Amino acid sequence: MTVKQRAFPSPIADPDTEQFWSAAKNGKLMVGSCNSCGEKHYYPRGICPHCGAQDITLVEASGKGEIYSWSVLRRADPPFAIAYVTLDEGPTMMTNIIECDLDTLAIGQRVKLKFSETEEADGPPVPTFVLD
Amino acid sequence: MSINGKAYIAGVYEHPTRKATDKSLAQLHAESALGALKDAGLTKDDVDGYFCAGDAPGLGPLSLVDYMGLKLKHLDATETGGSSYVLHVGHAAEAIAMGKCSVALITLAGRPRAEGMATGTAPRNYGSSAPDVAFEFPFGPTVVNMYAMCAQRHMYEYGTTSEQLAWIKVAASHHAQYNENAMLRNVVTVDEVVNSPMIADPLHRLDCCVISDGGGAIIVTSPEVAKTLKRPLVKVIGAGEAPKHQMGGKVDLTYSGAVWSGPMAFDEAHVKPTDIKYASIYDSFTITVLMQLEDLGFCEKGKGGAFVSDGNLIAGTGKLPFNTDGGGLCNNHPANRGGLTKVIEAVRQLRGEAHPNVQVQNCDLALAHGTGGSLGTRHGSATVIMERE
Numbered sequence A: 001m002t003v004k005q006r007a008f009p010s011p012i013a014d015p016d017t018e019q020f021w022s023a024a025k026n027g028k029l030m031v032g033s034c035n036s037c038g039e040k041h042y043y044p045r046g047i048c049p050h051c052g053a054q055d056i057t058l059v060e061a062s063g064k065g066e067i068y069s070w071s072v073l074r075r076a077d078p079p080f081a082i083a084y085v086t087l088d089e090g091p092t093m094m095t096n097i098i099e100c101d102l103d104t105l106a107i108g109q110r111v112k113l114k115f116s117e118t119e120e121a122d123g124p125p126v127p128t129f130v131l132d
Numbered sequence B: 001m002s003i004n005g006k007a008y009i010a011g012v013y014e015h016p017t018r019k020a021t022d023k024s025l026a027q028l029h030a031e032s033a034l035g036a037l038k039d040a041g042l043t044k045d046d047v048d049g050y051f052c053a054g055d056a057p058g059l060g061p062l063s064l065v066d067y068m069g070l071k072l073k074h075l076d077a078t079e080t081g082g083s084s085y086v087l088h089v090g091h092a093a094e095a096i097a098m099g100k101c102s103v104a105l106i107t108l109a110g111r112p113r114a115e116g117m118a119t120g121t122a123p124r125n126y127g128s129s130a131p132d133v134a135f136e137f138p139f140g141p142t143v144v145n146m147y148a149m150c151a152q153r154h155m156y157e158y159g160t161t162s163e164q165l166a167w168i169k170v171a172a173s174h175h176a177q178y179n180e181n182a183m184l185r186n187v188v189t190v191d192e193v194v195n196s197p198m199i200a201d202p203l204h205r206l207d208c209c210v211i212s213d214g215g216g217a218i219i220v221t222s223p224e225v226a227k228t229l230k231r232p233l234v235k236v237i238g239a240g241e242a243p244k245h246q247m248g249g250k251v252d253l254t255y256s257g258a259v260w261s262g263p264m265a266f267d268e269a270h271v272k273p274t275d276i277k278y279a280s281i282y283d284s285f286t287i288t289v290l291m292q293l294e295d296l297g298f299c300e301k302g303k304g305g306a307f308v309s310d311g312n313l314i315a316g317t318g319k320l321p322f323n324t325d326g327g328g329l330c331n332n333h334p335a336n337r338g339g340l341t342k343v344i345e346a347v348r349q350l351r352g353e354a355h356p357n358v359q360v361q362n363c364d365l366a367l368a369h370g371t372g373g374s375l376g377t378r379h380g381s382a383t384v385i386m387e388r389e
């Protein structure tokens, strides 16, 4: 069953994440990339969670990935699919799978980025995914 | 340096209420404290250390210390959600071992039912200054869909089934039938669990714990104090605690922080999982139990489904009797935090004071384990091992 879309609360940007959300407004999904250890991370932050360095660059992700896990909250109105998606760049991120048949989702399915508008008029969009 | 043998659990009390419209939150804490003190044979003035967590109203421990009129030498308000109180037992033992206090009081209380809280299915926002909130809250993470994603992945990687998860609820219900304070006393079957309404795939309504008001308290004392009291001696012999999180995007939902807290506690106690006669395992959901049993080493990783099946957790028939009070799945999950009641039932078992129909014979070694926060995002794991002397 495909159902109406839930409304997304707007994320609140802070000095640590302003750049990420500005990029989101331009349709770009960014991940943190550490210039010290070379590892990527998500969610983006001012310190590398892998090595502790503060020399971080945001890099654009391809927006392609696969479902690591998912669950449909049947008790919500409307029901919706939360998921962890593992990006082709490596990091796994929390998201929603939208515009899909909630009864046929599966781990391993390929997905691609599609930003969703959020509730506040000037709020940034959030990175959601559709089946690829 | 070890806490093995340096502290005893001298008093426990589980508040009998499950809906507390007529009691304030502070009152529930205080009544629980008085109950545990009475159980130990101590009074309020004996308490010189106090431990509480995020369910305590006011600034950290201060409002409740004021409300109860405590005079203290040691305070600890470490907050790791529902596992806090298991962790507090370890911290109390540390403080006692270091001579910082000799009678530690741990309290918990809450009234989510009286307050009409949508506990499991409403997203929780811990405040926009928490760095993860902007990247999670918009997507509707709730308690249940986060644990559901753990179950989904466990099923994918290890072939775990809904029927196997259901056995955990079935075992809890077998125990709860003897607990007159339990919220759900009907014995249920595997079929009833898997046919109950789907809440968040693959977790059904009967895979979820109860929502209850109430509270509880624990008194941890020095050996010197414990030996002056008339209660059976329950010695703390090992404790471990560890957080687990998303590891910067290297998310792995198949295991919990128990893989670290468990071995710490077992090593300190000089015992192994096969020595344990009774286990209190945090049971916010059936999947919580299954993952923790694997992570604590009661069975191989991925074999939890087979381990819990066919009544293996039921007292009298199974190899590892668990949550003989009915646990959070059937008895009580006060304040949406089940760690304290886990310690209480383990102490009852070690004292021989569990219900006769679920009392484990010669129960001289027990474990209590808690998970607080969310297995799906970030959580604190805490393990305590106790021995009857």
Ligand SMILES: [Zn+2]
Binding pocket: A034, A035, A036, A037, A038, A039, A048, A049, A050, A051, A052, A053
């Ligand atoms: Zn790094």
